[in-house]
Amino acid sequence: MNDPSRSGAPKPEDGQRPLPASLRRNAPLVPVDSAGGQALAAVIAILTFLAALCAGGAELVATSSSQWRSDIAREVTIQVRPNAKRSIDADVDRAVALARQTPGVEQAQPFSKTESERLLEPWLGTGLDFNDLPVPRLIVIKLQEGLKPDFTTLRQALKEQVPGASLDDHALWVSRLSTMANTIIGIGTVLVILVLVAAGLAVTFATRGAMAGNREVVDVLHFVGANDDFIAKEFQRRFFKLGLRGSAFGAGIALFLTTLLGFVTSSWRASPAGDQIEALFGSFSISWRGYLLVVLIALAVAVITGVVSRLTVRRFLNENG
Amino acid sequence: MNDPSRSGAPKPEDGQRPLPASLRRNAPLVPVDSAGGQALAAVIAILTFLAALCAGGAELVATSSSQWRSDIAREVTIQVRPNAKRSIDADVDRAVALARQTPGVEQAQPFSKTESERLLEPWLGTGLDFNDLPVPRLIVIKLQEGLKPDFTTLRQALKEQVPGASLDDHALWVSRLSTMANTIIGIGTVLVILVLVAAGLAVTFATRGAMAGNREVVDVLHFVGANDDFIAKEFQRRFFKLGLRGSAFGAGIALFLTTLLGFVTSSWRASPAGDQIEALFGSFSISWRGYLLVVLIALAVAVITGVVSRLTVRRFLNENG
Amino acid sequence: MVWGRVKAFFDNDFEESAAPSVHFENVGVRYGMGPEVLRDLTFSIEPNSFQFLTGPSGAGKTTLLRLILLSVKPTRGLISLFGEDVSRISKDDLTDLRRRMGVVFQDFRLLDHLTTYENVALPLRVQGKEEASYRNEVVELLRWVGLGDRMHMLPPVLSGGEKQRAAIARALIVRPDLLLADEPTGNVDPSLARRLLRLFIELNRLGTSVVIATHDFGLMDQLNVRRLVLGDGQLHIDE
Amino acid sequence: MVWGRVKAFFDNDFEESAAPSVHFENVGVRYGMGPEVLRDLTFSIEPNSFQFLTGPSGAGKTTLLRLILLSVKPTRGLISLFGEDVSRISKDDLTDLRRRMGVVFQDFRLLDHLTTYENVALPLRVQGKEEASYRNEVVELLRWVGLGDRMHMLPPVLSGGEKQRAAIARALIVRPDLLLADEPTGNVDPSLARRLLRLFIELNRLGTSVVIATHDFGLMDQLNVRRLVLGDGQLHIDE
Numbered sequence A, B: 001m002n003d004p005s006r007s008g009a010p011k012p013e014d015g016q017r018p019l020p021a022s023l024r025r026n027a028p029l030v031p032v033d034s035a036g037g038q039a040l041a042a043v044i045a046i047l048t049f050l051a052a053l054c055a056g057g058a059e060l061v062a063t064s065s066s067q068w069r070s071d072i073a074r075e076v077t078i079q080v081r082p083n084a085k086r087s088i089d090a091d092v093d094r095a096v097a098l099a100r101q102t103p104g105v106e107q108a109q110p111f112s113k114t115e116s117e118r119l120l121e122p123w124l125g126t127g128l129d130f131n132d133l134p135v136p137r138l139i140v141i142k143l144q145e146g147l148k149p150d151f152t153t154l155r156q157a158l159k160e161q162v163p164g165a166s167l168d169d170h171a172l173w174v175s176r177l178s179t180m181a182n183t184i185i186g187i188g189t190v191l192v193i194l195v196l197v198a199a200g201l202a203v204t205f206a207t208r209g210a211m212a213g214n215r216e217v218v219d220v221l222h223f224v225g226a227n228d229d230f231i232a233k234e235f236q237r238r239f240f241k242l243g244l245r246g247s248a249f250g251a252g253i254a255l256f257l258t259t260l261l262g263f264v265t266s267s268w269r270a271s272p273a274g275d276q277i278e279a280l281f282g283s284f285s286i287s288w289r290g291y292l293l294v295v296l297i298a299l300a301v302a303v304i305t306g307v308v309s310r311l312t313v314r315r316f317l318n319e320n321g
Numbered sequence C, D: 001m002v003w004g005r006v007k008a009f010f011d012n013d014f015e016e017s018a019a020p021s022v023h024f025e026n027v028g029v030r031y032g033m034g035p036e037v038l039r040d041l042t043f044s045i046e047p048n049s050f051q052f053l054t055g056p057s058g059a060g061k062t063t064l065l066r067l068i069l070l071s072v073k074p075t076r077g078l079i080s081l082f083g084e085d086v087s088r089i090s091k092d093d094l095t096d097l098r099r100r101m102g103v104v105f106q107d108f109r110l111l112d113h114l115t116t117y118e119n120v121a122l123p124l125r126v127q128g129k130e131e132a133s134y135r136n137e138v139v140e141l142l143r144w145v146g147l148g149d150r151m152h153m154l155p156p157v158l159s160g161g162e163k164q165r166a167a168i169a170r171a172l173i174v175r176p177d178l179l180l181a182d183e184p185t186g187n188v189d190p191s192l193a194r195r196l197l198r199l200f201i202e203l204n205r206l207g208t209s210v211v212i213a214t215h216d217f218g219l220m221d222q223l224n225v226r227r228l229v230l231g232d233g234q235l236h237i238d239e
């Protein structure tokens, strides 16, 4: 056995075998498949899935409700009540003319007598002889999109010129529907936040667990000259990857399930139950906004995972010297 | 230094200090605070919380909807349309009498003219002079609870004796509401199942992680003569405790939050927004059935944790010799 | 001491059983796809015998002990323990066999979350014994190896030699039929090593077959017993 | 070999710095509420010196090394490293100090998920060096300690002695100013121990202060150097 520094070249006992092409494995310095790892990824996947479901649901309600709302808000009606002393048809024509003069009104369409009667049917029962009844008549006014015209002049004009007419801008209904929809959206948002908080919590616990489980590794890294920054980065990188993997998986499943549900419900749509569901929830086909939301949530979860784990690691390192 | 077996009594170098009162700590043989432990408990808490929320929501809808449904189903109406050739008041009295004769009818109450007019108001507008209108009249029939009387005879009698009357048993509305409520309950149930499955998955991953992390411990236990049964029991006991702790915590928070929400909404109730929410979701005070459900879910999660971890441990032990 | 009292029993018991504690026949073992670490091992360890196992680092001492412990399977050859062929042993029988063996691992393998006392008592606890029945014995043994005042400490705070002694105590507490000790004095000073060797000798007197794997010639020279020497994967026996 | 080439540099460098590598003054330490494990330690380790640290099991050798490593805080007294008082050292300075020290732990402390090669290269990787710049050196050192064909194995499958040699290689690879080795030959045979001792001596020639904690009198007798002997918590120095 030779002393390496004096003999110039070492004479290892296994001969001068050439080095293998690459010794680099670039293995992470923090063990990847440690106890908490897989569990954390699974949990993040689950939470992302739930968050995506909640967000998707809220988005669905938001979309449908904004449709309803704009539909309803765009439709203003004038009701002309019959008055024995006046000709109802003349009154209706007059009201239509007044409405058409108002700026912002796209269209004003009187309901014919039959149409008006059909509207009353559910409330007065079928088979009623409407000839006996002085049925009030409706004028449906469609507003230009995005415009909210001032109705005071129209109201005033109607009052003066068509005493039996009244203008209904559905304000009450719009506000009712808004409250309902906003409540549902609010609940959805709260659930999403809850789930994100849960994800953050889970990551915190998992990180602390992993740090405790890898205390040896942290110690060794310290001893061989790594500073806290280096160690925190190593841990954070690992957790960010885990988080990304978990959230991508969860979001993927959520997207898949939504698409599937969309197909299933579109085949249901003919059935009466399907009608009810669709009336309630809209069609299950989520808009591109919904998909975007799911992707955003997946990203948010991954980012939360990265940030939370970094903070946790820093705190752990500071606490434990 | 003496040889202990020959000198009869050992002479340890630290003197014959008396033994401490108890040496038993009864520490679990499996490390309790290993990496995955805390994270698992947290995750189980979160999942239980979500499951409880879903179950609570479903229960709420179920309760309210069964109330609506029974209310609606118990209220049958007879509508008597005015007919110029007949006295409407006589017709109404006649119809009431016929209804009261029908078995299963608890009460039959005609709406007065003013009440009927008020019913029409939202549809015909306010300020209308109803004297001009031959307003149809309603008779509200309350059925005895639980009974579903046969209306064919009543219908027949009405047709013969009060030509202008029609019986409405709200069958369409009941079925509509049922579909809606059942859909919501179904979705809630699916979510609960989803969350329970998620809990099972999380436990599986965590157990496998813990087993891998504790492979050393398992090895040592094997070498000192423990059999698989013994080891599986030790692990299972630990995970059951973790699961119980986590699920109790999650369920506790869910109960707390529900109660809190109940208080908050009851103070909202005066506001119009509160009205809308209550109309939609019922009051937030959950019945004893809801509380029971939450407790059951917590138990289910704990049991799932125990069973799943036992199975996982057994499989792990079989796979790894 | 309890050991003295049971001596007579052990002495009688072992007279009858003629089968060797360990018997290897043409055993070879390789890890994965690597070369054979051990090959053509044929030897016996008689009941109530005492031997050292030695050889350079990486020669396969630990591997040989793991073969006896059935934690590594031979790639060829036959191993029998206490007269029983172990090639197709059931899990229950495996547990029974392991309860007859005591092991001191080279890396100790104490459970970090149990105190020294609990670690040493572990084999008894695992066998379902009541604590009252073994408590005094455990404490006595701990004092003998010099851990009387370390009883309630967790292994991570013990010194290297203290861990090693706890590992030895854990192997001895069940008074096994076969004791396998892997480098049991590598972390203690020579005088303590002598003391521990005395413990092994005493155990051997009570009827246990003892195999001590060691590099320490100072230790081996103290006792004129059989030496199993591993080198180049083969076994050479110095009687 | 690279070491030869940098020898001249080191030789010049160390002529100037007169401050001792390690200086203890009246240092005492206790763990928690226990008794003082070490007390009234006053000594210096000069640059480029070589010494053994010995004493019975549990005497506090590892504790003393951990004091120098700043992984245990003294309960009283003053420690200075490379002329710098360490009582109120910042985290960055701590990292710098640690990069000047190499440690061989009694329990090796290899990272189980990295190969032997990666473990040995770890201190260089942590310092942000490019792999190309240290690759040959690491391989050379691994071959010298006899791990040339164990390079790609993970520590859990190494034999006890192989782990120990990997731990030694990891401590040497950075050519530290101060080398602390805790029982570095406890798991290898005497001839390998001699070979490793030669490695330490060579490192010392290149300018490193070496402290070797050991029980092995066979090893200590091979070299006539200063011995720090711990006993009853106190230090006694054999020049």
Ligand SMILES: Nc1ncnc2c1ncn2[C@@H]1O[C@H](COP(=O)(O)OP(=O)(O)OP(=O)(O)O)[C@@H](O)[C@H]1O
Binding pocket: C031, C032, C034, C037, C055, C056, C057, C058, C059, C060, C061, C062, C063, C064, C106, D150, D156, D157, D158, D159, D160, D161, D162, D187, D188
């Ligand atoms: N699980 C394994 N997989 C692959 N190779 C292994 C494994 N365990 C041990 N080896 C290799 O087998 C050889 C023998 O190892 P063993 O631990 O039996 O040696 P030993 O005689 O106990 O050495 P030491 O005195 O250093 O402890 C070593 O070269 C080691 O690298």
Ligand SMILES: Nc1ncnc2c1ncn2[C@@H]1O[C@H](COP(=O)(O)OP(=O)(O)OP(=O)(O)O)[C@@H](O)[C@H]1O
Binding pocket: C150, C156, C157, C158, C159, C160, C161, C162, C187, C188, D031, D032, D034, D037, D055, D056, D057, D058, D059, D060, D061, D062, D063, D064, D106
């Ligand atoms: N973290 C700790 N907490 C409490 N006591 C400790 C701790 N670390 C070591 N000790 C005790 O301090 C004493 C000295 O330990 P140390 O490890 O320094 O001994 P040593 O000289 O290295 O012994 P050995 O030769 O057996 O390795 C021992 O009795 C040990 O039990």
Ligand SMILES: [Mg+2]
Binding pocket: C061, C062, C063, C106, C182, D159, D160, D161
């Ligand atoms: Mg070995």
Ligand SMILES: [Mg+2]
Binding pocket: C159, C160, C161, D061, D062, D063, D106, D182
């Ligand atoms: Mg030590």
